[in-house]
Amino acid sequence: QYIPTDTQALTIKEIEHYYLDAATNGFFSAITPCTNYQDPTAPAPDNTLGMQTAAEWIRTAFHDFVTGSIFTGLGGLDASIGFETGRRENVGAAFNDALLFFSFFYNAQVSMADLIALGVVTSVANCGGPKVPMKVGRVDATAAGPSGVPEPETSISDTLNEFNTAGFNDGDTVTLTACGHSMGGVHRNIFPQVVPASAIGPNNADGRVPFDETVAVFDVTTVNDYVHWTGAKGGPLVTTTNKTVQSDLRLYTYDNNQTITQLSQSSAYFQSQCQGVMQRMIELVPYSVRLSAPIDPTTTTNLKPAAIYLSVDWKGNMALSGFMRYVQVAGAAAPPGTLKITLIGRNGQTTAISATGTMSASDTGTGIWGPTRSYPFTLSFPATTGLGGISVSGQTFSFQDTMFVVPGMSNFSPTPPTFSTTSSLNTVSTYTVNITVAYLTTAPPASLTATFNIPVPQAGTVSPTISTSTTATLQKIGTVGPFTIFSVITSKSLSAKQVYGTSVDVAAPGQAAGVKFFKPFNKAA
Numbered sequence: 001q002y003i004p005t006d007t008q009a010l011t012i013k014e015i016e017h018y019y020l021d022a023a024t025n026g027f028f029s030a031i032t033p034c035t036n037y038q039d040p041t042a043p044a045p046d047n048t049l050g051m052q053t054a055a056e057w058i059r060t061a062f063h064d065f066v067t068g069s070i071f072t073g074l075g076g077l078d079a080s081i082g083f084e085t086g087r088r089e090n091v092g093a094a095f096n097d098a099l100l101f102f103s104f105f106y107n108a109q110v111s112m113a114d115l116i117a118l119g120v121v122t123s124v125a126n127c128g129g130p131k132v133p134m135k136v137g138r139v140d141a142t143a144a145g146p147s148g149v150p151e152p153e154t155s156i157s158d159t160l161n162e163f164n165t166a167g168f169n170d171g172d173t174v175t176l177t178a179c180g181h182s183m184g185g186v187h188r189n190i191f192p193q194v195v196p197a198s199a200i201g202p203n204n205a206d207g208r209v210p211f212d213e214t215v216a217v218f219d220v221t222t223v224n225d226y227v228h229w230t231g232a233k234g235g236p237l238v239t240t241t242n243k244t245v246q247s248d249l250r251l252y253t254y255d256n257n258q259t260i261t262q263l264s265q266s267s268a269y270f271q272s273q274c275q276g277v278m279q280r281m282i283e284l285v286p287y288s289v290r291l292s293a294p295i296d297p298t299t300t301t302n303l304k305p306a307a308i309y310l311s312v313d314w315k316g317n318m319a320l321s322g323f324m325r326y327v328q329v330a331g332a333a334a335p336p337g338t339l340k341i342t343l344i345g346r347n348g349q350t351t352a353i354s355a356t357g358t359m360s361a362s363d364t365g366t367g368i369w370g371p372t373r374s375y376p377f378t379l380s381f382p383a384t385t386g387l388g389g390i391s392v393s394g395q396t397f398s399f400q401d402t403m404f405v406v407p408g409m410s411n412f413s414p415t416p417p418t419f420s421t422t423s424s425l426n427t428v429s430t431y432t433v434n435i436t437v438a439y440l441t442t443a444p445p446a447s448l449t450a451t452f453n454i455p456v457p458q459a460g461t462v463s464p465t466i467s468t469s470t471t472a473t474l475q476k477i478g479t480v481g482p483f484t485i486f487s488v489i490t491s492k493s494l495s496a497k498q499v500y501g502t503s504v505d506v507a508a509p510g511q512a513a514g515v516k517f518f519k520p521f522n523k524a525a
């Protein structure tokens with residue numbers, strides 16, 4: 001585990017993993033294919049209900065963000081929706097479905113609000129829409145926010161007022177709603193005032209009437225249907241005979257159909273307009289929140305180290321292991337068969353020590369940016385040389401070895417059940433963890449303190465929060481080369497889901513954590 005200087009870098013690393021790496025039970029699993037419906041409390045997807053996870057994720061972001069205010073600088077995308085699911089304006093399973101699925105990916109570095117944003121970015125891009133920039137750094141609310149999410153019955157003036165307060169003018173409101181209503185539909189079981197009982201049928205137990213013919217594709221079809229009065233004609237919130245709930249019709253006709261007609265001019269125009277408003281939706285955050293630069297392998301780097309661990313043994317041999325990730329973005333060279341990873345020593349000098357990373361045949365996948373390849377490697381070097389970084393294909397990545405958990409001297413038992421995004425991870429066991437840390441210091445303290453960051457339930461929402469109340473004291477057990485070694489064994493009763501979300505920080509007395517966000521049991525390993 002290396003220690004980046006900037007804590008947002010750790011969040012970026014985590015989200016990059018969810019966003020770019022292939023994983024059987026990864027973030028994309030619930031929205032692949034885009035027609036899929038995954039109830040995270042059930043063992044397997046159920047596609048007989050007329051429900052759709054990708055659409056639920058987009059609707060979740062809308063209901064979370066729209067009560068935010070550019071005037072007060074409060075609210076927006078902050079996961080407060082979890083505290084608000086009892087309100088009539090937030091009817092339906094979508095919100096808790098989304099938060100429960102996201103909670104498998106929640107930890108001390110990844111907020112629920114960032115996961116809601118990632119849900120929009122992944123479902124839009126995975127289902128044929130544009131790439132909405134993914135920034136990180138959102139902060140979760142600790143209580144409900146104001147109410148006011150527009151409902152089908154809400155007057156046009158109240159609806160526009162709510163969106164205006166969230167920073168969307170009248171035209172933007174039409175655009176965002178038309179973009180959102182490209183996927184999914186309206187369900188009889190929760191909106192009987194909109195959808196007739198006749199909608200219920202085989203593989204449609206909840207009675208969904210889709211917004212358009214391409215329910216699982218983020219595209220201009222619903223707009224074209226409305227403008228040309230073909231197909232689904234814009235969907236049930238236009239065509240319902242109950243005038244009170246014709247909210248899309250009221251909205252689209254408010255400016256005499258000007259905005260909606262513009263949107264139908266071309267698929268490319270629709271997609272670029274949607275990219276802009278979707279970005280603004282997920283970037284409405286409190287004034288106090290600073291978002292990172294976007295995770296974009298085309299403009300940052302498509303070659304990056306991931307899942308890196310540093311170790312030292314009692315003989316003073318060090319090893320840096322992990323993998324290099326190569327994303328073959330559009331226009332990039334084909335992935336090389338091997339990569340040469342060269343050690344930069346603790347003194348900052350490039351050394352003659354190198355390792356070869358060979359492209360994995362199995363750990364591969366195709367994400368929205370292109371094929372992702374991984375190159376596992378282990379770089380071995382003496383403790384006297386130490387670690388300052390690595391250089392790979394002309395790029396330098398900085399690491400440090402001041403304080404790190406030593407994987408070969410640490411362990412964790414029992415092994416939790418295989419990671420999955422179902423309730424199978426609810427089983428609680430007593431887990432014992434040995435945390436052993438190497439500290440590069442000429443004046444070793446008597447002990448170090450480990451703080452465990454454990455996802456725990458919080459009242460009023462299905463979204464977890466992080467508890468830091470479990471700590472442990474590491475005692476000196478020896479020295480190797482320039483390092484003093486500290487260790488502790490501690491036990492805790494946890495669910496497997498909590499185990500996967502737990503991380504540890506370690507600090508010397510009176511100092512900031514030298515080890516930050518070490519995952520004692522890493523599902524990515």
Ligand code: HEM
Pocket residue numbers: 051052055056058059062092094150151152159176177179180181183184185186187188190191247251281
């Ligand atoms: C004028 C404001 C809006 C109103 C009154 C409204 C109303 C509704 C209603 C009643 C449903 C049916 C929900 C269900 O049966 O599960 C729905 C679905 C949906 N809405 Fe909206 N909506 C509005 C704006 C938006 C916006 C701005 C977005 C996102 C950018 C959005 C995204 C969605 C999505 C993706 C669905 C499909 C959900 C699913 O199939 O599970 N809506 N909307």
